[in-house]
Amino acid sequence: MAYLNSSVQGAILNRYSSREFDVTKDITHEDITCLVEIARWAPSCYGDQPWRFLIAMKKEHPDSFNFILNSMVPFNQNWSQHASALVVILADRKFSKNGDFNRWADYDTGAAAQNMSLMAYEMGIMTHQIGGFDESILKKSFMIGENLNPLSIMAVGYEKKQPAEPRNRRPLHEICFFGKLQ
Numbered sequence: 001m002a003y004l005n006s007s008v009q010g011a012i013l014n015r016y017s018s019r020e021f022d023v024t025k026d027i028t029h030e031d032i033t034c035l036v037e038i039a040r041w042a043p044s045c046y047g048d049q050p051w052r053f054l055i056a057m058k059k060e061h062p063d064s065f066n067f068i069l070n071s072m073v074p075f076n077q078n079w080s081q082h083a084s085a086l087v088v089i090l091a092d093r094k095f096s097k098n099g100d101f102n103r104w105a106d107y108d109t110g111a112a113a114q115n116m117s118l119m120a121y122e123m124g125i126m127t128h129q130i131g132g133f134d135e136s137i138l139k140k141s142f143m144i145g146e147n148l149n150p151l152s153i154m155a156v157g158y159e160k161k162q163p164a165e166p167r168n169r170r171p172l173h174e175i176c177f178f179g180k181l182q
């Protein structure tokens with residue numbers, strides 16, 4: 001198939017989430033800004049761009065880094081403490097144009113997060129997203145307003161070791177339906 005050699009396909013297929021970060025290597029402000037720059041080109045309902053990114057660089061913002069870390073379940077704290085930065089990915093669920101509830105905000109923000117992961121992969125940077133955190137702790141620590149929904153925390157850094165387990169996906173017949181769902 002013609003698309004099988006596209007550059008975007010390489011990033012999609014080869015990106016993976018490692019839990020082994022190299023503590024001797026830090027990502028720069030410029031690197032992380034580049035990831036957010038790319039994230040914001042995701043499509044969004046009404047072009048509202050509901051994604052928000054709260055970035056804590058371990059060396060520059062140690063207090064914020066620890067607040068984010070402390071919101072996680074212990075398993076996630078154990079490995080993500082070695083990341084160079086933690087990024088809280090939030091969705092603004094209120095449309096900026098009229099204040100109505102934006103039921104696509106989370107969907108759009110997920111697309112922006114994926115842009116970020118793919119760009120990071122291209123830059124040789126490791127990302128690993130985390131859903132195992134306590135939203136209420138995070139909301140309290142950063143006085144996050146009620147419209148903002150913290151969806152995911154992205155651990156960012158340089159990789160020390162590739163995961164041992166192979167990546168796998170559901171087969172197409174389980175997820176793709178032509179004409180009808182059953």
Ligand SMILES: Cc1cc2nc3c(=O)[nH]c(=O)nc-3n(C[C@H](O)[C@H](O)[C@H](O)COP(=O)(O)O)c2cc1C
Pocket residue numbers: 015016017018076128129130131132133151152167
């Ligand atoms: C929204 C979201 C939440 C996740 N939560 C966790 C988590 O709490 N802990 C963890 O170790 N990995 C977490 N992951 C990583 C997934 O386990 C991982 O992406 C999945 O196994 C596929 O592996 P791959 O990213 O290498 O393709 C999360 C990923 C996403 C997108």
